[in-house]
Amino acid sequence: MEAKKEQLIVSVSPHIKSDETTSRIMWTVSLALMPAMLSGLYFFGPKALFITLLCIVSSIGFEQLYMKIVDKKSPVGDGSAFLTGLLLGMNMPSSLWSFSPFTAHVPVVASFVAIVITKQLFGGLGFNVFNPALIGRAFALISWPKAMTVWNEPTAAFLAMDAKTSATPLGVLKEEGIAKLLEIFGDKVSLYQHLLTGNRAGSIGETSAIALLIGGIFLLAKRYISWHIPVSFLGTAALMAWIFGGKGALFTGDPIVHLISGGMMLGAWFMATDYVTSPTIKKGQLLFGAGCGFLTMLIRLKGGFPEGVMFAILIMNCLSPLIDRSFRSKVFGVVSQSKPKEAK
Amino acid sequence: MSSTSSTNLKDLILNGIVKENTIFKLALSLCPSIAVTNSLKNGIYMGIAVLFVQVMVNLTISLMRNIIHPKVRLPIFMLVISGWVTVTQLMMAAFVPDVYAKVGLYIALIVAFASILARAEMFASKNSIIPSMADGLGMGIGFLFALTTISFFRELVGKGSLTVPTGLSTQHVFTFINTKPLLIMILPAGGFLAVGILMALFNWINARYAAKSAHASH
Numbered sequence: 001m002e003a004k005k006e007q008l009i010v011s012v013s014p015h016i017k018s019d020e021t022t023s024r025i026m027w028t029v030s031l032a033l034m035p036a037m038l039s040g041l042y043f044f045g046p047k048a049l050f051i052t053l054l055c056i057v058s059s060i061g062f063e064q065l066y067m068k069i070v071d072k073k074s075p076v077g078d079g080s081a082f083l084t085g086l087l088l089g090m091n092m093p094s095s096l097w098s099f100s101p102f103t104a105h106v107p108v109v110a111s112f113v114a115i116v117i118t119k120q121l122f123g124g125l126g127f128n129v130f131n132p133a134l135i136g137r138a139f140a141l142i143s144w145p146k147a148m149t150v151w152n153e154p155t156a157a158f159l160a161m162d163a164k165t166s167a168t169p170l171g172v173l174k175e176e177g178i179a180k181l182l183e184i185f186g187d188k189v190s191l192y193q194h195l196l197t198g199n200r201a202g203s204i205g206e207t208s209a210i211a212l213l214i215g216g217i218f219l220l221a222k223r224y225i226s227w228h229i230p231v232s233f234l235g236t237a238a239l240m241a242w243i244f245g246g247k248g249a250l251f252t253g254d255p256i257v258h259l260i261s262g263g264m265m266l267g268a269w270f271m272a273t274d275y276v277t278s279p280t281i282k283k284g285q286l287l288f289g290a291g292c293g294f295l296t297m298l299i300r301l302k303g304g305f306p307e308g309v310m311f312a313i314l315i316m317n318c319l320s321p322l323i324d325r326s327f328r329s330k331v332f333g334v335v336s337q338s339k340p341k342e343a344k
Numbered sequence: 345m346s347s348t349s350s351t352n353l354k355d356l357i358l359n360g361i362v363k364e365n366t367i368f369k370l371a372l373s374l375c376p377s378i379a380v381t382n383s384l385k386n387g388i389y390m391g392i393a394v395l396f397v398q399v400m401v402n403l404t405i406s407l408m409r410n411i412i413h414p415k416v417r418l419p420i421f422m423l424v425i426s427g428w429v430t431v432t433q434l435m436m437a438a439f440v441p442d443v444y445a446k447v448g449l450y451i452a453l454i455v456a457f458a459s460i461l462a463r464a465e466m467f468a469s470k471n472s473i474i475p476s477m478a479d480g481l482g483m484g485i486g487f488l489f490a491l492t493t494i495s496f497f498r499e500l501v502g503k504g505s506l507t508v509p510t511g512l513s514t515q516h517v518f519t520f521i522n523t524k525p526l527l528i529m530i531l532p533a534g535g536f537l538a539v540g541i542l543m544a545l546f547n548w549i550n551a552r553y554a555a556k557s558a559h560a561s562h
Contacts, residue, residue: 109526117537121544143528 022125025224025275026079030086032218033270035211037090039197040204043154044094048204051097051107052089058111059085066120080125084114087133087270090205091263091310092140095150095165103147110136130317131277134310141310151201166201169194170262174306177247178254195260202262209260216269225273228285229292233268234259236293244301258300267292267309277317284323291316353478360482366459367490367539368546373457376450377494378535385507385515387495388488389443390450393432395484397454398463400428402480405468412469421464422455429454459483490542498538502529 040048063081067073088110096103114136119128141148153166169191172181185191194200198208206212219225238255245253258264263271272278272292279288292312299308364370367377376394381387404424405412412420433451436444444451454460463483468476499506504521528534 139528142531142533143526145527 021078022080023078026083028222028224029219029270030079030083032215032224033086033090033205035214036198036205036208036266037086039208039211040090040094043198043207044152044204045155047097047152048094051092051094052086052204054104054107055089055092055111056082056085058108059088059115062112062115063120066116070120078125081115084119084132084136085111087205088114088136090266091133091137091203093148093151093202094204095152096147101147103144106140106144106147109143110140113139126276128276129321130314131271131274134271134314134317138310138314153201154199154207168201168262168306169257170300170306173257173261174300178257181257192256192260195257200261203266206263206266209265212265212269216265219269219273225269226282226285228282229273229278229289230268232286232289233272233293233296234264234289236290237264237268237297238293240294240297240301244297258297262300262307263309264296267296267313271309272313272316277320279320279324279327281324281327284320284327287323287327288316288320291319353475356475356478357482357485360479360484361486361489362550364483365486365490365546366483367487367494368543370459371543372459372462373487374539375453376447377491377539378532380447380450381491381495381498381535381538382502382530383499383507384492384495385509386443386447387491388509389436389440390447391484391488391491393436393447393451394454394457394460394487394491395481397425397428397432398460398484398487399477399480400431401425401460401464402468402476403473404428405464406471406473406476409469409471417465417469418461421461421469425460425464426455459487493542494535494538497542498529498534501526501538502531502534 037052040052060081089107092107092110096106098104114132118130118132118135119125122128137148150165151168151171167175169181172184182188182191185194195207196209198211200207216225216230220227220230238259241253241255241258243250243253245255245258268289272289279285292309295312295315296308299305299311305311360366362369366372367374373394376390380390401421401424405421408420408424429452432454433444433448436451437448463479467479471479496506500520502524504523504525505517505519507515507517509515524530526534529538
């Protein structure tokens with residue numbers, strides 16, 4: 001308990017000035033996710049709702065169960081299990097709600113891994129090294145690579161094909177290149193439109209860039225997150241996409257497609273900015289975000305997976321204590337930058 | 345621990361299995377516990393190889409303990425260990441070539457196992473033959489037990505089947521689920537997860553057992 005409190009004090013985020021509590025932050029972040037969630041429901045229908053609810057219910061359930069087993073007071077009221085479940089659900093494809101090849105257990109197992117293994121076994125909220133929702137998803141993706149990559153087409157599809165499932169824009173980009181992507185969506189403007197509104201195949205909550213941006217700006221305006229991580233994340237990724245994303249020549253890539261496709265927006269605004277698993281020093285946050293963007297684009301352009309946001313953030317998660325420490329000592333040595341220092 | 349009376353041979357053996365279990369308690373030799381445990385058969389053969397080497401090394405060192413000069417003891421220990429590992433390696437290559445093809449690299453690595461050198465240094469070089477062998481047996485069985493448990497868990501959860509050796513070069517595959525239920529468990533990342541979970545479980549059971557017996561004796 002004490003360490004949790006201390007962590008909030010050490011953090012330089014502005015929320016410390018008011019009487020914000022953990023639960024208030026959790027519920028506000030959940031609220032900020034609602035536009036994206038609603039757009040997911042609009043495009044992917046009731047299946048998306050079932051998957052998300054399943055994640056939320058099992059996350060809260062596993063947290064309660066664990067608390068009961070280890071005889072601790074249940075912290076369900078702080079909303080962190082709800083938020084983890086919500087994020088996990090938004091990172092799952094809606095096609096998981098299927099019974100002919102039975103895949104509805106995937107969200108439940110992923111929730112178990114997220115809550116019990118990633119969070120509670122490391123000491124509970126505030127002590128987890130990795131973002132629980134992302135570990136849950138990574139676990140599911142590696143365990144059931146097939147089920148986790150069946151993408152439903154949005155029900156309000158303007159796409160030419162009539163198939164029930166399709167590749168994500170990033171998958172198409174990886175396999176067949178930008179020309180094929182433009183062929184599917186018509187022209188560039190239409191492609192951007194689809195990607196911005198979320199009318200494309202993908203995980204439930206990641207598709208609508210605009211809705212995610214609204215949530216992110218809301219959090220920014222409430223000063224729950226600072227601009228450092230999202231901006232450096234997106235900036236580095238855009239730069240990489242611009243320089244190396246094109247076929248053949250350098251500086252011919254399309255950064256916008258990369259920014260608004262895949263899980264980039266969700267990752268940059270909601271995943272990478274998790275208080276517990278990201279650095280608390282601003283300079284460190286810039287480096288953290290830049291590392292996330294760099295690794296994401298490295299995986300997208302050169303790696304085996306079409307999407308790399310998840311692995312990039314997880315890799316940077318384990319570097320964040322190191323980043324924090326290296327920047328801390330540097331700050332001590334040079335000019336008086338007294339602000340974040342007195343608490344420790 | 346250095347007691348050499350023959351009455352507590354049982355304690356010596358149990359010490360290696362429970363109190364100082366190489367993997368679950370001392371967290372030594374974790375490399376093979378992750379690398380070779382993706383099927384039950386590999387885990388069992390690896391455990392047997394280590395058991396054999398451990399007992400034979402302890403026996404040899406104990407026999408030689410009075411003629412080894414203390415200043416050069418570590419090189420001598422290493423020579424003895426390497427000798428027995430080579431014996432094991434050649435035997436496995438001859439009798440179970442299919443297993444050897446998979447775990448051969450790690451058999452050679454037994455030379456560098458901290459647990460084997462540690463037992464030679466801490467126990468066999470100071471004790472007579474019988475307790476040394478008992479100690480080696482306990483340590484080896486503890487290792488075999490850990491590897492068997494880990495590989496049982498990983499193969500069952502990761503593949504939905506169990507490969508049980510029924511003879512030197514025969515095996516039987518029990519299939520419980522036809523699909524791969526949790527693929528990650530037979531991948532390296534799952535090895536860490538499995539070792540961590542089983543280590544926690546082992547220590548938890550031990551702690552409860554100790555608390556219970558302490559409670560009963562009062």
